[in-house]
Amino acid sequence: MTLLEDEFLAKTNDMIREVLTGLSSDTQSLAAIAEHLCLSDHAKRARPLLVLYFHWLFSGEVAPELVKVAVAAEFIHAASLLHDDVVDEASMRRGKASANVVYGNAQAVLAGDFLLTEAFDLLRPLGRELTDRAIVVLKEMTRAALVEINARGRMDLTIDGWSRMARGKTGVLFSWCGFAAAILANSDQNKERLWALGEHIGHIFQMVDDLKDFNGDQNLKDSCQDIRNKGPSLPIILAAQMDTSIMGDFQKYYKEEIINDETVLYLKKRVLESGAIAETYKRIKHAESKARALVASYEGSLGQVLLSQWVHTLIAWPTH
Numbered sequence: 001m002t003l004l005e006d007e008f009l010a011k012t013n014d015m016i017r018e019v020l021t022g023l024s025s026d027t028q029s030l031a032a033i034a035e036h037l038c039l040s041d042h043a044k045r046a047r048p049l050l051v052l053y054f055h056w057l058f059s060g061e062v063a064p065e066l067v068k069v070a071v072a073a074e075f076i077h078a079a080s081l082l083h084d085d086v087v088d089e090a091s092m093r094r095g096k097a098s099a100n101v102v103y104g105n106a107q108a109v110l111a112g113d114f115l116l117t118e119a120f121d122l123l124r125p126l127g128r129e130l131t132d133r134a135i136v137v138l139k140e141m142t143r144a145a146l147v148e149i150n151a152r153g154r155m156d157l158t159i160d161g162w163s164r165m166a167r168g169k170t171g172v173l174f175s176w177c178g179f180a181a182a183i184l185a186n187s188d189q190n191k192e193r194l195w196a197l198g199e200h201i202g203h204i205f206q207m208v209d210d211l212k213d214f215n216g217d218q219n220l221k222d223s224c225q226d227i228r229n230k231g232p233s234l235p236i237i238l239a240a241q242m243d244t245s246i247m248g249d250f251q252k253y254y255k256e257e258i259i260n261d262e263t264v265l266y267l268k269k270r271v272l273e274s275g276a277i278a279e280t281y282k283r284i285k286h287a288e289s290k291a292r293a294l295v296a297s298y299e300g301s302l303g304q305v306l307l308s309q310w311v312h313t314l315i316a317w318p319t320h
Helices: 003-021 025-038 046-055 064-088 099-103 105-126 128-151 159-184 188-215 234-242 244-254 261-274 276-298 302-319
Strands: none
Touching (some): 003 046, 003 064, 025 064, 025 099, 025 105, 046 064, 046 188, 064 159, 128 159, 159 188, 188 234, 188 261, 188 302, 234 244, 234 276, 261 276
């Protein structure tokens, strides 16, 4: 990471601290929960970095408004994590006990709501169009969360259904990061192009995240949570389509109230042996080609170089 990136993330972190520590006494408990998540050492800051990289497609200058957009994106993302961990009954997030474990479900949900209001407070001075599109993002994220909940314990979600869910979970907020950068750069002709680019990058990100549930990141979140929670996962869907006996195994064990560790390992082994991991990676490479085609039109810009590097690093993970 370059010095310029480090400086931008330092400004982002400073604003997060400023917002969370400058609150009235009646909201300090919610701020403490938000800080537990937002200022974790393991926070990747993917969305603030994307805001910066999208901005660098147009200009090397960094205006204060860009930091506000980055913090708003991080707050919206963090709010979704707080809510998701309650729904999933997760025990770990970003390398430590999740907020719902430390503070309780009710407090974690309220802290997520609190972060959303803080995000919109930051966006309010930046213009109606940016805020209106952020509302669309929240609608899509909420719909995707509902699809995910309704698909839990079932094996009838299609690949197209998974893709729509992934778009809402991850893609739309990535899209909004690009959309916002184009608005701040007064580049109306690029708003929808960067929205589409964000969708492709988000699709890649979610596929890689599904792979990590099988292959790593155990120190940052619980291992095999998609199987334990009976949640929709692209490798599981692909494995079930490749082999009807795998479909039968998942349908059988998903009927059990709790899937024990031995069964989790068995189901994981079945997915790993099915070829679904390789097929998922093939789909990641296809999405990468679409993203590269869109970013190529910004050839020569710092943003084009860094976006390409960031996506390459992201997709290289499953091969390690």
